[in-house]
Amino acid sequence: LGSGSRMLENREEELTTVRVQDPRVQNEGSWNSYVDYKIFLHTNSKAFTAKTSCVRRRYREFVWLRRQLQKNAGLVPVPELPGKSTFFVGSTDEFVEKRRQGLQQFLEKVVQNVVLLSDSRLHLFLQSQLSVPEIEACVQGQGSQTVTEAILHYAMSNCGWVQ
Numbered sequence: 001l002g003s004g005s006r007m008l009e010n011r012e013e014e015l016t017t018v019r020v021q022d023p024r025v026q027n028e029g030s031w032n033s034y035v036d037y038k039i040f041l042h043t044n045s046k047a048f049t050a051k052t053s054c055v056r057r058r059y060r061e062f063v064w065l066r067r068q069l070q071k072n073a074g075l076v077p078v079p080e081l082p083g084k085s086t087f088f089v090g091s092t093d094e095f096v097e098k099r100r101q102g103l104q105q106f107l108e109k110v111v112q113n114v115v116l117l118s119d120s121r122l123h124l125f126l127q128s129q130l131s132v133p134e135i136e137a138c139v140q141g142q143g144s145q146t147v148t149e150a151i152l153h154y155a156m157s158n159c160g161w162v163q
Contacts, residue, residue, distance in 0.1 A: 014043075014044060014045045014046070015043065015044055015045070016041070016042075016043040016044075016045050016048070016111045016112070017040075017041070017042045017043065018039065018040070018041050018104070018107045018108055018111055018126070019039070019040045019041075019104060020037045020038070020039055020100050020101075020103045020104035020107060021037065021038045021039075021040060021100070022037065022038040023035050023036070023037050023096045023097075023099075023100050024036055024037075024038075024056075026058075034058050034059070034060070035058065035059070035096055035099075036056045036057060036058040037056065037057060037058070037100060037103060038054060038055070038056055039053075039054070039055050039056070039057055039107065039126060040052075040053075040054045041053045041054070041111075041126050041127065043111075047117050047118075048123065048127065049123065049127065049147075049148050049151040049152060049155070050127050050151055050152065050154075050155035053126060053127040053151075053154070053155060055125075055126065055127065055128065055129055055154075056129075057125065059081075059099065059103070061125065061132055062081055062103055062106065063081060064132050065121065065122065065125050066078055066079075066081055066106070068119070068121045069110065069116050069119055069121070069122065072119050072121075073115050073116055073119075074115075076113065076115040076116065078110070078116065079105070079106050079109035079110060080106070081102065081103070081106050082098065082099045082101075082102025082103065082106075107126075110122065111126075120138075120139050120147040121135055121136075121139055123147060123151060124138060124139070124147060124150060124151065127151045127154060127155070128150045128151050128153075128154040129154055130143075130150060138150050
């Protein structure tokens with residue numbers, strides 16, 4: 001074995017684990033109830049500002065994220081989201097679980113794509129609790145913080161672990 005192969009062994013492989021967990025119904029029993037999901041991210045990738053984070057997002061926000069990624073990715077195909085079913089046969093739990101799995105597969109594919117990973121909206125979506133309009137403002141430089149500041153502020157506040 002030459003010295004070249006030894007260098008490869010020492011290089012830490014970049015790993016990003018993203019999990020969509022713990023679906024929760026918000027505003028249960030009201031006409032505006034919805035389900036949100038906990039997104040847990042753990043990584044050693046240099047692409048991410050915080051190495052671990054935990055946020056809650058709802059399906060509507062995933063739809064927004066996918067639309068933004070598509071807009072900015074050029075010819076790079078953006079993974080599909082699980083469908084928005086208004087008519088669903090079977091139990092709600094079953095539907096929520098299928099959707100959770102679909103959202104997780106979506107994010108797993110997204111974080112492995114270098115082009116999509118360069119989109120700061122993705123980072124704010126995964127690593128801050130900013131709302132969609134706040135993410136837009138931040139990315140366009142109209143927020144009170146830069147993208148990195150927003151992520152670090154959220155990481156430092158430990159909000160991701162209190163939930």
